[in-house]
Amino acid sequence: MKNTWIHSAVLIVIATFVLVLAQKFSTTFIDWIVDSGANSPTASSLLAPIEAFSILAPGLLLGWFTRRHPLVVGAIAGALATFAASKIFGSTLNSHLLLGEVIAVAMIVAVAALAGRALRYRFRPSS
Numbered sequence: 414m415k416n417t418w419i420h421s422a423v424l425i426v427i428a429t430f431v432l433v434l435a436q437k438f439s440t441t442f443i444d445w446i447v448d449s450g451a452n453s454p455t456a457s458s459l460l461a462p463i464e465a466f467s468i469l470a471p472g473l474l475l476g477w478f479t480r481r482h483p484l485v486v487g488a489i490a491g492a493l494a495t496f497a498a499s500k501i502f503g504s505t506l507n508s509h510l511l512l513g514e515v516i517a518v519a520m521i522v523a524v525a526a527l528a529g530r531a532l533r534y535r536f537r538p539s540s
Contacts (some may be wrong), residue, residue: 417481425490428475432468432494432522437502439467465521472522476529487526491519 442462468491475490476483494519499511 420480421482421486423480425486425493426487428471428490428522429493429497431471431474432490432518433498433501435467435471436498438477438493439463440502441444468518468521469525472525473529475522476526476531477533479526479530483526483530484523487523488519490526491522494518494522496518 443463446459472487472491475487479486491514495515496511499514
């Protein structure tokens, strides 16, 4: 694609979809761990890294493929994904908690996208 704006819009849509799926799978996996009665310290220590990885991995991939403005593209994708996940999967958060979660995920995905872009340039073959 030659147009950077269309490229960014397509990436935002794809990243939003991937982030929603990643959040759903991580929530399902965390619920499965909690429901299985695994109250051991090992099981409970896995919850935060699983949730963080479900946000960071798509953000890094988004940054790898973003041509320009990875912070903006990542923030938009993260915010849309969190808002969409709350509406699609019926989250019962009130508006203040939802707004805080949207902002937090948008910031995390934005920084992960910036890191993904930096990794792309770091591992680029020199000319």
